[in-house]
Amino acid sequence: MSEAIVTEAGEPARGDHDHGDHGTLTGISNNKLLMWVFLGSECLLFGGLISAYLINRSRFHTGPAPGDIFDIPFTSVSSFVLLMSSLTMVLALSALQRGDIRNNRIWLLTTALLGSLFIGGQVYEFTSFLREGLGYTTSPFSSAFFTLTGFHGIHVSVGIVMLMSLAISSYRGTLTQKNSETVEIVGLYWHFVDVVWIFIFTVIYLVPSPTS
Amino acid sequence: MSTDTAAVTHTEHEHPSDAKYVQIAILLAALTAAEVSTYFVDIGPILIPALLVMMVVKFFYVAAWFMHLKFDSILFRRFFVAGLILATVVYCIALTAFEFWSKG
Numbered sequence: 001m002s003e004a005i006v007t008e009a010g011e012p013a014r015g016d017h018d019h020g021d022h023g024t025l026t027g028i029s030n031n032k033l034l035m036w037v038f039l040g041s042e043c044l045l046f047g048g049l050i051s052a053y054l055i056n057r058s059r060f061h062t063g064p065a066p067g068d069i070f071d072i073p074f075t076s077v078s079s080f081v082l083l084m085s086s087l088t089m090v091l092a093l094s095a096l097q098r099g100d101i102r103n104n105r106i107w108l109l110t111t112a113l114l115g116s117l118f119i120g121g122q123v124y125e126f127t128s129f130l131r132e133g134l135g136y137t138t139s140p141f142s143s144a145f146f147t148l149t150g151f152h153g154i155h156v157s158v159g160i161v162m163l164m165s166l167a168i169s170s171y172r173g174t175l176t177q178k179n180s181e182t183v184e185i186v187g188l189y190w191h192f193v194d195v196v197w198i199f200i201f202t203v204i205y206l207v208p209s210p211t212s
Numbered sequence: 213m214s215t216d217t218a219a220v221t222h223t224e225h226e227h228p229s230d231a232k233y234v235q236i237a238i239l240l241a242a243l244t245a246a247e248v249s250t251y252f253v254d255i256g257p258i259l260i261p262a263l264l265v266m267m268v269v270k271f272f273y274v275a276a277w278f279m280h281l282k283f284d285s286i287l288f289r290r291f292f293v294a295g296l297i298l299a300t301v302v303y304c305i306a307l308t309a310f311e312f313w314s315k316g
Contacts, residue, residue, distance in 0.1 A: 028285045036288040040295025047299030055310045076248040083244060087237035090278045094230055184280075191279045195271055202267040206247055207260055 035185045039192045046196050049148040050203060056140040058210050063138035066145070066204075067211035069129060078121035079201045082156075085114035086194045089187045099177040105170050108183075111190065112163040115156050122153045145204070152200060155193045162186045227283060236277045243270050 024030055057066055092107030126146070136146045166186060169175040175182065243266050250259055276282040281289050307313065 026285075026287065028287060032284075033287065033291070036291045040291045040298075043292075043295040043299040044302070047303045051303040051306050054307060054312055058315075072248070072251045076244070076251075080241065080244055083240055084237065086240075086274060086278050087233060090233050091230055094227065094233065097227065188279055191274055194278075195274050198267055198270045198274065202247065202263050206251060206263050 029181055031185055032181065032188070035188050039188065042192060042196075046148075046151070046199070049144075049151055050199065053141075053144040053148050053204060056144040057204075059140035060142070060210070060212070061139065063142055064129075064132055064134050065212040066141060066209035069132060069134055070205055070209065071125070071128070072205060074121070074125065075201065075205050078118050078125075079197060081114050081121070082118045082194055082197050085111045085118070086191050088114060089190045093180065093183050093187050096175070096177060096180040096183050101170060101176070104175070104183070105167055108163055108167045108170065112160050112167065115160045115163065115190075119153060119156055119160070122149065122156075148200065148204070152193070152196055155196070159186070159190045159193055162189065227280060228277065233277070236273055240270055240273055 026033075060066065088107045088111040092104050092111060095101075095103035095107055126149075129142075134142050136143060163186065166175060166183060169182075247263060247266050250263060255262060275292070281292065
């Protein structure tokens with residue numbers, strides 16, 4: 001029943017690269033595998049929220065229309081900030097894998113800062129929408145929009161907390177080259193959040209929306 | 213079994229250099245600029261296909277290079293792509309049920 005994955009030589013399968021040798025039956029890290037399974041399930045969560053938005057985006061009769069209220073230049077800058085945070089995240093991992101603790105800290109904190117800028121932009125966008133009469137319960141469109149972008153914002157915020165935890169661990173001396181996989185796993189989450197925003201930015205903001 | 217194992221054992225390699233990551237980021241920034249330019253410049257009926265193509269290319273580059281799917285174990289790719297395909301199929305069916313394609 002519990003057949004193990006083994007090589008032709010009868011040894012447990014292991015990766016070629018040093019961080020592929022995790023002493024697991026598959027030769028890959030269970031933690032990393034778990035993160036990928038989680039990200040696969042997150043595709044379903046965000047797929048549902050994006051679909052709900054698409055179905056409801058024309059139902060705005062009791063409030064402003066999406067095409068009248070979106071500020072594309074502002075959101076473009078936010079998107080660019082989040083996109084660049086993926087670069088700083090991967091540079092943080094690269095630095096730690098080289099054993100460069102100082103640059104690892106710098107890039108981790110830069111990533112957290114860029115994430116915070118994105119969240120700040122989202123808070124500004126939400127408050128300006130509220131001022132223009134678009135609340136959470138104004139229309140099916142507004143409920144779907146705030147739920148989708150709000151869920152994404154919560155994900156970014158959780159990512160910032162994880163990044164700050166990593167930075168604190170680094171200052172305490174517990175984040176070293178040996179446990180760079182922790183940064184890699186947080187990085188996977190961060191990049192996924194960026195990938196989701198790539199979808200949201202195109203489908204919700206850039207594809208022409210209905211106007212009143 | 214041995215085929216699967218071979219896929220697992222021969223997929224982890226050295227990650228790219230920082231310079232390569234910067235190159236990918238520049239490409240992503242250029243694609244974002246091209247996407248945003250469609251808001252200011254009317255490109256007619258190819259707008260939505262062009263936006264979707266650029267979105268998929270950006271997704272591919274982030275997943276392949278920044279998330280290391282290009283270099284890591286094929287098992288990771290399978291789990292992620294399985295979730296992605298499942299989500300796409302399920303929600304395309306849901307959108308069809310709500311007549312999204314015909315009514316918008």
